[in-house]
Amino acid sequence: MSNSGYLSWIGIVRLGLVQMCLGSIVVLTTSTLNRLMVVELALPAILPGLLVGLHYGIQISRPHWGFLSDATGRRTPWVIGGMAILAFGALGAAFCIPLFGESFWLALFLSVLSYTAIGVGVGASGTSLLALLATATAPRRRAAAATITWLMMIAGIAVTAASVGAMLDPYSPSRLLVIVACVGLGAVALTSVATWRIEAGVETVTRPSKAKLRFRDALRDVWADDAARRFTVFVFLSMTAFFMQELILEPYAGLVFGYTPGESTSLSGAQNGGVFLGMLSVGIAVTGLRIGSLRGWVVAGCLGSAVSLGVIFAMGQMGPGAPLIWAVVALGFFNGMFAVAAIGAMMELAGEHASGQEGTRMGLWGAAQAIAAGVGGLLGAAAADVFRSAMSDANAFGAVFLAEAALFVAAAILAAQVINETRHSTHVVAGE
Template sequence: MKPTNEQRLNLPRTLKLGTFHIGSSFIDLLTSGVLNRILITDLALAATPVALLSALRYLLAPLSVWAGYRSDLRPPGTLRRLPFIWGGRLPMLLSLPILPFVTALLAEDPGSVLGWSLAFFAFLIYGIGTLISGATYLSLVRDSAPPARRGQALAIVQVFLVISFPLAGVIYGRLMPVYDQASFWRLVLIGMTIAFAFIAFALWGAERPAETTAAVDPTPPEPFLPLLRQMWSDPRARWFFMFLALGAVSAFAQDAVLEPFGGDVFGLDNGQTTRFNAYWGAGVVLSLLGTVYMTRHRAAHEQTGVAKIGLALTGIPLFLLSVIALTEWQALLIPVLVLFGLGFGIYTVGAVSLLAAMTTERHAAAYLGLWSMTQLLFRGLGIFAGGAIRDIALFVSGSYTIAYAGVFLLEALGLFVCIAILQRVDVPGFVRGESRPLGASATLAAADG
C-alpha cells in the first residue's frame, strides 16, 4: 500500500533543513577539535581543564528542556521554533572570535587569568546558544514530517551532520596544517562565514505557522515542573534516560583526547590529527546512509534492534583502539577509526529513531528537550571524564599509551552495558500509550505549582 501525500516525507524540505547541520559542524569542530588540539598538544596544557571547558555547554543542558517547553507553549499561527533556534545560533557564532585571543594569551602564559576567563566566557555563550537552539531545531524537523516518517526525517538531517564533520575537518586541516596565531584567526573567520551561510539557508522559510494551527491542543498547558515529574514517572522514560546517559558518556569520552592521542602517541601533526574526523566520519556516512535505506520502511519505534547492533559495532573498535594505543601499531589506526564510524552510524540511526518515538504530540519539544539535555549533559561529563582519566592514568603510569588505552577501554565497556539497558526500554509500549492524559497525582501537583 503506497503512502498518501499526507504520509509522504517532503524530501526537498528535509534536505534543506539538513544543511543547518553543515553550518553547525563548522562551528562545533572549531571548539571540540581544533581548539582542543591547540591547547593540549601545541600549547602543552593539561587535558583536564580543556576538557572541562568543552564539557561546560553540556553541563548547562537543563536549558534545552526549558527552551523546548517554551517553544511548545507558543500560540498557534506564530513561529514556534525559529525564534529559539536563531536566538541560540547567533550567540554561538559571536563566541568564536574570542578563541584566538584565548590561544594568544595562554601561549604567552599558561596560567593567564584573563586567558582562562575569556575561554570560560566564550564557552558559556557558546553552550547557552547550543542548548536553546538544539532541541527546538529537532522539534522543527519533527514538525515538518508526517508521524510515520519522523524517525526517517531526523535520521536524514543527521546524515548532514556526520558528512559535514569530516568535510570541515579536511578543510580546516588544509587551512591550518601547522598551528600559528595568524592561521588560527583566518580559520575562525572562514569557519564563521561558512557556518552562517548554511544556517541562514536552512532556516529561511523553514517554519510555516499556518501548518501548526490545526494540531494545537486547546486544553491549558501543564506547569513546567509538574510536567517534568509526569514525564519522569514513566519507568520506560527512566530506562531510556539511562540508555542515553551511559551511551553519551561512553561514545564521547574520546572527544577531547582523540586528536591529542595521535599527537602524543604517534607524533602526528595538527593537519594529520584533524583528519581523524574525516576517517571516522566517512565510516559514519556510509553506514548512516546504508542503515537509513535498509530501515526506511520501519517505524521509529521499531529501531531498538538497530540501536543494539550499532552499540556493539561501536564498542568493538574502541576496544581495538585501546589495543592500538598499547602496541603503538599505527598501521591499524585509520582502519579502526573507519570501523568506529561505521558502528557509530548504525547506532545513530537507531538512537535518533528512538528519540522520535519517545515523544508525545502535545509535548514534543519538551520530550526532545529532555532527551537532548540527557545526551548533552552526559556527553559533557564523558568529555570531561575522558580528559580526567587520561591525566590520572598518565600521572600514575607515566605512559601516554596506558593513559589513552584506559580511556578507550572504558568507553567500550560502557557501550556494551548500554545494550543490556536498552533491553528494558519498551518503546512500542510507550508509543501505544503516548496519548495518556496527566494522572490525578500530576494534576494535583500542577494545581499546587
C-alpha cells in the same frame, strides 16, 4: 510540505541545513579556536578544554528551551534565535583570541561569557530543531530524517574545517574575525531561509501545548513517564561510552603502536568515515529496504561497538604492526549505526507520546547527551592517567576500552527494553 501535514523530503533536507549550520559554527570553537589558544598563544591546553566543557555544561538548560518552544507552540523563532546567539558567541570567542595577549583576565572573562552564549545557542536552536523534526516527520521517515540531518551536520563540520583552514593562512587576528563573522552570518541567514514558513504546513500534526504548566511541573511530568526516564538513562550510558575514547584513542595509537602524529590523526578521519557509513547504512536499511527496526539497529550498534572496543584492546597486546585502523573504522561504523538509530527512536518516542511536551523531552535527552559528552571524555582521560601509573600503556588504555565496552553492553540491554516498550505502546495507541 506534503499534503498529509508532515514534512516532505525537501522539508527534511531544509531542516538538515540548519543542523549543518550548527555543526559549522561549533567546529570553529572546538577545533580552530582550541588550536589557536594552545599553539599560537601557548596557553595551557586545559583552558580551551574547560571552555568547551563549559559550553557542554550550559546545555543542561536544554529541557528549559524545549519547554519554552512547547509553551509558545512555535519552534522556528527558537531555532533562529538560538542560531543568532550561537553566532554571536562564536564571534565573541574569536575576538578574545588576540585579546589574551593584551589582557589575560579580561579575555578570560569575555571568553566565559562567549562560551556560555555558545552553549545557550546550541541548546535553544538544537533542541527546538529536534522537537520540530519529531513532531513534523512521518513515522516511517524518522530514521531517514535522522540520517539525513546528521550526515548534513557532519558535512557541514568537514566543509567548514577544510575551508576555514585554507582561508586562515596566513593567520592574523583580523582575518580570523572576518572568517568567523562570515560563517556566523551565513549560518543565521541560511537558517532563516531554511525554516521560512516550514511550520505552516505541519500544523495538523502539532499537538496542543501544555503551556499553562510551569517548567518544573512539565519536567516532572516527563520524568514520571517510565519509558522517558529509562530512555534518558540509556542516552547517558551510551553517550558516555561514545565519548570515553575521544581523548585517548590518538595517544593510545602513538604510545602503544608507535604511530606518528600524522598517522594517529588519520585515525580520527578513518573513524569519522566509519561513522558516516554506519549512519548511511541505517537510513537505507530502515527507510529504503525496510530491514530491521530502530530497536534492532540501536542494540546491534551498541553491541558492535563493544566488540570493536574489545578488538582494539586485543590489538594493544599485539603492539606495532597490528591493523588498528580497521578496528577503529569498525568502531566508527557501529557508533554511527547506534547513534542515528537512537536519534530516530528518540524522535519516535517524543513525537508519538509527548502530547505537547516534545520539546521538553528532547531537551531532557539533549541535556543527558551533553553531560555525558563532558563526563565521558574527562572520565576516559583521567582513568587512563590513573591506570598508566600502575600498569603498562597497553593494559592501561585497554582497561578504559573494556570499561567503555561494558557501558555499551549495558546500554544495549536497556535499549532493548525501553525502545521495545515504546514500539509496543505506539501500536496500542494506533490501534494495531
